Amino acid sequence: AAVVARFRREFGDGLRAWTTSHDWRKGDVGFAEHTRRQIYEIGVTGIITWAATKRLSDWERYTGRPANPQCAILIKDDGTTQVQSGYYFYKQFTWAGQPGMSVAAVDDRAAGGLTAAAFGSNGTRHPAAFVVINPKSEGRVVRIVLAGGDSQEFQAFRTCDGLAEGEAFKNIGIHSADATGAMLYHAPAKSATTFLAK
Secondary structure, eight states, X not given: OHHHHHHHHHHOTTOOOEEXXXXXTTSSHHHHHHXXXXXXXXXXXXXXXXXXXXXXXXXXXXXXXXXXXXXXXXXOTTSOEEXXXXXXXXXXXXXXXXXXXXXXXXXXXXXXXXXXXXXXXXXXXXXXXXEXXXXXXXXXXXXXXXXXXXXXXXXXXXXXXXXXXXXXXXEEEEEEOOTTSEEEEEEOTTEEEEEEEO
C-alpha cells in the first residue's frame, strides 16, 4: 500500500494500479471488506481475482499442498460445479464498479463499523452505485446520506455470509432517499449490499 501511495504522490491520479492475484480469503464478508480496502487504501483501479475456478485434487497434485477451497466456481472431481459464496461477494463490486467509472469519496467514520464504497458514472452508460458492508455479527441500521448524484432511487442487491435464505446477490427491491438525500437501511449481520441508481 505504501509503495502505491508513493507512486500516486509522484505521478498523480492518472496512475493505474491493479491487483492481479486478489485472494478469495474465506469467500465471506471479510473478502468484500478486503476488496473495498484495495480500492480505498491502496488505490487500485482494477481487481483481478486469483484462480476464479479451481479443482482441489488437481491443485494438490500439481502444487503438493492443500488448496484454499475458496474461488468463484469450484470444479468437483465428478465434473459438477459449485458456485461459491466468494463469487457473490465479488459480484457486489463488479456490478457497482464498471470500467470507466470513477471511485467516489465516502465518509463512513460515523457508521458504527460499517464501511462503504461508491462509484460515479463518469460519463459511462453505467449507473452510479455504492456498496454497504456490515462485517459485524449483528444487524445495524445505517443512515446513508447521498451527495453529488442526481438519483434518489436505487435497486438493491444483497449477499450475506453463508448465503442463508437465498441471500446470494438477492434482489431486495427499490430503496429511495428522502427529500434531504438520505435513506435508512437495515444492513443484516455479515452482509454486503449494492445499490444501483435507477
